[in-house]
Amino acid sequence: MDGDVVVVGAGLSGLATALGAALKGRSVTVFEAADLVGGAAAYSGGQVWVGANHVAQREGIDDDLERARAYVRDIAAADPELLDEQALERWLTTAPVATKYWEDVGAIRWAVIPGLADYHSDADGALEAGRYLTNAVIDGSELGEWRGRMRVSPYFPVGTTYAEMFEKGRRKAYVDDADQVAEHAGVPAFGRAGVEAPTGASDTQLDDPLTFGTGVVASFVARVVREDAVEILTGHRVVELLRGDNGVVTGVRALGPDGPIERRGRVVLATSSFDWNPELVKELLGIDPDDFGSVAPESIRGDGITLARSVGAAVARIPATSVPMLPGWPSQVGTGVGYGPEFALPHAMIVDATGKRYCNDSYWVDIVRRTLDPADRHLPFFLIWDEQHHRKYGLGATSPGEPYPVGMVTSAPTLGELGAALGIDGVELEHTAMHFSEHAAQGVDPDYGRGSVAFVQRFAGDPDHEPNAVLGPISEAPFHGVRLKIVGTGIGSSGVHIDCDGHVLDEDGGQIPGLYAVGSCAALTTTGSGYNSGIALGRALTLAYLVAQELGS
Numbered sequence: 001m002d003g004d005v006v007v008v009g010a011g012l013s014g015l016a017t018a019l020g021a022a023l024k025g026r027s028v029t030v031f032e033a034a035d036l037v038g039g040a041a042a043y044s045g046g047q048v049w050v051g052a053n054h055v056a057q058r059e060g061i062d063d064d065l066e067r068a069r070a071y072v073r074d075i076a077a078a079d080p081e082l083l084d085e086q087a088l089e090r091w092l093t094t095a096p097v098a099t100k101y102w103e104d105v106g107a108i109r110w111a112v113i114p115g116l117a118d119y120h121s122d123a124d125g126a127l128e129a130g131r132y133l134t135n136a137v138i139d140g141s142e143l144g145e146w147r148g149r150m151r152v153s154p155y156f157p158v159g160t161t162y163a164e165m166f167e168k169g170r171r172k173a174y175v176d177d178a179d180q181v182a183e184h185a186g187v188p189a190f191g192r193a194g195v196e197a198p199t200g201a202s203d204t205q206l207d208d209p210l211t212f213g214t215g216v217v218a219s220f221v222a223r224v225v226r227e228d229a230v231e232i233l234t235g236h237r238v239v240e241l242l243r244g245d246n247g248v249v250t251g252v253r254a255l256g257p258d259g260p261i262e263r264r265g266r267v268v269l270a271t272s273s274f275d276w277n278p279e280l281v282k283e284l285l286g287i288d289p290d291d292f293g294s295v296a297p298e299s300i301r302g303d304g305i306t307l308a309r310s311v312g313a314a315v316a317r318i319p320a321t322s323v324p325m326l327p328g329w330p331s332q333v334g335t336g337v338g339y340g341p342e343f344a345l346p347h348a349m350i351v352d353a354t355g356k357r358y359c360n361d362s363y364w365v366d367i368v369r370r371t372l373d374p375a376d377r378h379l380p381f382f383l384i385w386d387e388q389h390h391r392k393y394g395l396g397a398t399s400p401g402e403p404y405p406v407g408m409v410t411s412a413p414t415l416g417e418l419g420a421a422l423g424i425d426g427v428e429l430e431h432t433a434m435h436f437s438e439h440a441a442q443g444v445d446p447d448y449g450r451g452s453v454a455f456v457q458r459f460a461g462d463p464d465h466e467p468n469a470v471l472g473p474i475s476e477a478p479f480h481g482v483r484l485k486i487v488g489t490g491i492g493s494s495g496v497h498i499d500c501d502g503h504v505l506d507e508d509g510g511q512i513p514g515l516y517a518v519g520s521c522a523a524l525t526t527t528g529s530g531y532n533s534g535i536a537l538g539r540a541l542t543l544a545y546l547v548a549q550e551l552g553s
């Protein structure tokens with residue numbers, strides 16, 4: 001049976017669009033290239049940024065649309081030419097409505113992430129808490145047979161709540177759950193008995209609590225699989241868009257385990273970004289493979305862009321300096337790059353080959369902006385830390401104080417020798433570390449402001465480290481270092497050009513009939529060069545709502 005609607009990708013935006021369209025009476029086929037559903041969203045922190053949302057309101061937090069608008073406008077003000085004014089307004093005004101809608105239809109129970117400040121605390125309209133939502137814990141049993149077909153994040157201690165994680169610090173929470181995190185990296189079965197549900201969830205004990213991005217997506221999965229009108233075909237990669245004589249997109253062709261299959265209907269691209277497509281990484285970010293890695297699933301290959309281009313769609317570009325990416329290091333598990341708060345913990349700093357610092361090196365927004373600045377690039381770049389960091393935090397799958405795997409980290413008795421081994425000016429590195437350490441011991445960084453961003457302190461820092469959760473001297477031998485990579489998280493910012501309602505546009509700005517795009521495969525013209533964690537998922541759920549309403553009308 002052909003569906004009215006074909007959704008390409010079963011990550012968060014695709015599943016939400018499918019649910020919304022089904023609730024509007026449509027029959028929907030969802031094609032998912034991977035064997036598991038959830039996409040990068042299931043790997044994510046599950047932070048969903050929504051200004052003036054109803055959840056904050058019911059928790060007694062004061063916010064309104066004017067302040068949310070002021071905030072987004074301020075963080076996007078540097079590059080107004082990258083902004084689509086209509087898309088910005090549509091998103092800001094629809095996001096609170098969509099957020100409530102998803103809760104009203106039983107797709108998720110929301111909770112505010114406690115005490116997490118907007119990135120840019122100094123911007124107009126910034127809040128100290130209230131705009132980051134996540135799911136209020138779901139038990140895996142609610143997914144039935146789909147529990148085993150869900151991606152589980154290897155990057156967050158799934159089962160732990162944000163409140164619990166903040167109490168220990170993110171790194172310690174991860175290390176405490178390391179066995180489970182490693183065991184469940186891409187492996188379905190997971191359970192942690194006896195975790196208390198947080199305020200706002202049920203007061204019973206859960207056997208298989210799901211939190212972070214895994215929990216957010218699991219909530220939608222549990223709801224969408226109850227809709228008979230939605231068919232989800234995993235292991236099916238869409239490879240072609242079908243068109244009628246008049247140029248209307250009429251369906252897709254996918255490759256599945258039993259060969260090619262076609263479905264007719266209006267098509268929604270929900271394939272996320274282009275992390276695992278080196279040509280698109282080079283074209284849209286200007287980064288070579290040696291300097292780039294990704295923690296998104298390997299099925300995120302820019303297919304939405306390739307498919308849309310094949311029918312004449314335009315690609316909108318956001319400069320690499322504004323793309324939310326992070327520094328990463330070689331990893332012993334998973335996709336080859338490490339992702340975590342280690343670079344932002346005390347007793348660490350980032351330098352380039354000259355041995356000098358050049359950015360607020362605990363704050364990824366500044367790291368990316370300055371490392372990739374076309375007028376003053378700082379590639380290659382390196383993370384440098386000392387034995388105190390090793391003893392307290394470890395790195396990736398290496399627990400605190402454990403030996404690093406052979407070949408992963410370079411170590412030396414002095415910073416000069418470390419510099420020589422890594423290809424960094426060792427004399428300058430010694431000077432840099434000495435200067436950094438003098439101030440770090442006082443909890444300040446007069447040069448680049450490390451330790452001054454409230455979001456970073458809470459999300460990445462060590463709450464037990466005084467006087468500053470992200471600053472400590474680099475003074476105890478042996479010293480350690482790695483060459484870093486820029487790490488994508490399934491948000492490329494550049495992508496398929498859409499209008500404010502998710503219609504895919506051609507090079508002349510006209511709508512391509514029958515074709516929509518939602519989530520991170522669509523360019524972030526909504527906020528241009530401004531970004532705050534959670535905007536990817538917040539906008540994804542808003543676009544899914546808007547497109548689903550139109551598909552159902």
Ligand SMILES: Cc1cc2nc3c(=O)[nH]c(=O)nc-3n(C[C@H](O)[C@H](O)[C@H](O)COP(=O)(O)OP(=O)(O)OC[C@H]3O[C@@H](n4cnc5c(N)ncnc54)[C@H](O)[C@@H]3O)c2cc1C
Pocket residue numbers: 008009010011012013014031032033034037038039040041042043044045046047048049155213236237238239270271272273295296297299300301303304339488489490491518519520521533534535536537538540
């Ligand atoms: C570690 C990590 C932490 C993050 N934290 C946050 C956060 O806290 N807040 C936030 O807002 N964002 C965060 N992100 C980014 C966010 O998760 C992504 O931008 C988001 O998942 C995008 O949602 P989506 O629905 O567009 O795509 P996804 O959830 O990635 O889903 C896309 C799906 O499409 C499938 N697909 C691709 N091509 C095809 C094809 N040809 N045919 C069929 N299926 C296809 C993929 O396999 C995938 O399942 C994080 C990402 C990572 C990796």
